Amino acid sequence: MSDKHTPNALLPDNIAALTAYSSAKSEKLTGTTWLNANESPYSRETSISLAALNRYPDPQPASVINRYARYANLEPEQVLMTRGADEGIELLVRTYCEPAKDSIALFLPTYGMYKVTADTHNVAVNGLTQELLLEGTVDDIVDAVGNAKLVFICNPNNPTGSLTSVEKISAIAKRLTDKALVIVDEAYIEFCPSHSATRLINEFANLVVLRTLSKAFALAGLRTGFTLASAAVLAPIRKVIAPYPVSTVVASIASEALSGDAITSMRRQVTILNALKEKLTQWLNASTSVLKVINGEGNFVTLKLADKSAFNRALEQGLVMRAFTLYGENDWLRISIGNEQELEQVKIWLDSLVPSNRSVKQDVL
Numbered sequence: 001m002s003d004k005h006t007p008n009a010l011l012p013d014n015i016a017a018l019t020a021y022s023s024a025k026s027e028k029l030t031g032t033t034w035l036n037a038n039e040s041p042y043s044r045e046t047s048i049s050l051a052a053l054n055r056y057p058d059p060q061p062a063s064v065i066n067r068y069a070r071y072a073n074l075e076p077e078q079v080l081m082t083r084g085a086d087e088g089i090e091l092l093v094r095t096y097c098e099p100a101k102d103s104i105a106l107f108l109p110t111y112g113m114y115k116v117t118a119d120t121h122n123v124a125v126n127g128l129t130q131e132l133l134l135e136g137t138v139d140d141i142v143d144a145v146g147n148a149k150l151v152f153i154c155n156p157n158n159p160t161g162s163l164t165s166v167e168k169i170s171a172i173a174k175r176l177t178d179k180a181l182v183i184v185d186e187a188y189i190e191f192c193p194s195h196s197a198t199r200l201i202n203e204f205a206n207l208v209v210l211r212t213l214s215k216a217f218a219l220a221g222l223r224t225g226f227t228l229a230s231a232a233v234l235a236p237i238r239k240v241i242a243p244y245p246v247s248t249v250v251a252s253i254a255s256e257a258l259s260g261d262a263i264t265s266m267r268r269q270v271t272i273l274n275a276l277k278e279k280l281t282q283w284l285n286a287s288t289s290v291l292k293v294i295n296g297e298g299n300f301v302t303l304k305l306a307d308k309s310a311f312n313r314a315l316e317q318g319l320v321m322r323a324f325t326l327y328g329e330n331d332w333l334r335i336s337i338g339n340e341q342e343l344e345q346v347k348i349w350l351d352s353l354v355p356s357n358r359s360v361k362q363d364v365l
Ligand SMILES: *Cc1c(COP(=O)(O)O)cnc(C)c1O
Pocket: 038, 083, 084, 085, 086, 087, 111, 154, 158, 185, 187, 211, 212, 213, 214, 220, 223, 224, 225
């Protein structure tokens, strides 16, 4: 049957050309140890009331907004609650970019949703490199950004863990005043809080910070994120966002997660996870089955395997990690920092690789 007799004939070209975003969870993998989605190993109980669900929720629940503002050291009007940081990305593109005309800039390799969102909205992508962002001068970077409306800086960057200094972000924002919004995605900032760019929000009207409860706050299932920016940047986004984006249930749990005690316990967990990351990095550096280890910030470590089949060996052992193509090479792997037991599974897998490596080398000789 030809395409024109199917609903596909109705699709705009940019939608027909989309390939579905392959998130860590959409891949149909089976396993027992899940270290592929940068989730926290900690889960918590909640005791929320389910009364009053006959009423529509507060569109921007005051208790959550006030608590997050206090946590981020901002004013409540500088905080927008969204369904994950992913919705923040989408709202920025929908609000600030004109389809078929505007573009966004990003620094590869980086988080996949910026491009997916741009493609979905028929907005062009100016794909620059992390190398330019980290080693280039502010002049080089601003030149390369060209007339992109939105500039996404993932900090620390997923999946490389690299950090761009707040000074550099500040200089870029300054140069792009009235030209572009500089969006700093701080999904992993709790693992290196002194590097946050939120303090620049009061200084630059074009600076936006994205945050989430999915990583250090251990609430990936809740779908809660925050877009932090000047009230002037958020005002048009407030017109575009759905009328009741946040359910009453989500708001209650998010508010609980932002109590003083809960933030203290999150910080304690971060300390433990950062220490486990060091331990894992040492194991990886010592393994002959690993060629390179990128030990950056964030709750993950990214590495290049000596032999790609090691990934399948892990799956056979029930150990699920995230395979990546980086720098055109398909033998990279990202390991999320789980609990001690889960990382022990990684150690068992690493140790199981050594003999087969040796025998391969002997075969060659
Ligand atoms: C996980 C992640 C997000 C998505 O966060 P949600 O709040 O779960 O939508 C955004 N940005 C980066 C860089 C991430 O790694």
